Amino acid sequence: MNTLQTRYTSFSAASSNGIxxxxxxxxxxxxxxxxxxxxxxxxxxxxxxxxxxxxxRATSEGTLALARQMSINWCLSKCKQTGQSVDQCLDLLS
Numbered sequence: 001m002n003t004l005q006t007r008y009t010s011f012s013a014a015s016s017n018g019i020x021x022x023x024x025x026x027x028x029x030x031x032x033x034x035x036x037x038x039x040x041x042x043x044x045x046x047x048x049x050x051x052x053x054x055x056x057r058a059t060s061e062g063t064l065a066l067a068r069q070m071s072i073n074w075c076l077s078k079c080k081q082t083g084q085s086v087d088q089c090l091d092l093l094s
Contacts, residue, residue: 019068019072019093019094020068021034022034022035022068022071022072022075022093023050023064023067023068023071025059025064029059031047031050031054031059031067033046033047033050033071035075036075036089036092036093038079038084038088038089038092039075039078039079039089042078042082045074045078046071046074046075046078049070049074050067050070050071053067053070054067072093075089075093076089076090
């Protein structure tokens with residue numbers, strides 16, 4: 001198993017509390033983001049992306065799961081783009 005698969009496996013097996021806190025749904029049906037502090041400066045970028053993809057769609061469990069996965073992928077990508085440790089980012093999300 002390569003390093004990426006190992007990270008993915010350990011991340012997938014981690015507690016989902018960090019992921020649930022990363023993206024939740026408010027009572028009004030809007031997404032609520034709680035990004036790690038190292039990514040807060042880029043939050044509007046993710047909000048726009050989520051808005052484009054999920055605007056006007058009912059917030060079902062499937063939609064929420066997809067939005068969470070998209071948010072995780074965005075966080076990892078942003079860490080790579082900004083030269084931050086991907087391992088640290090995974091730790092913050094778990």
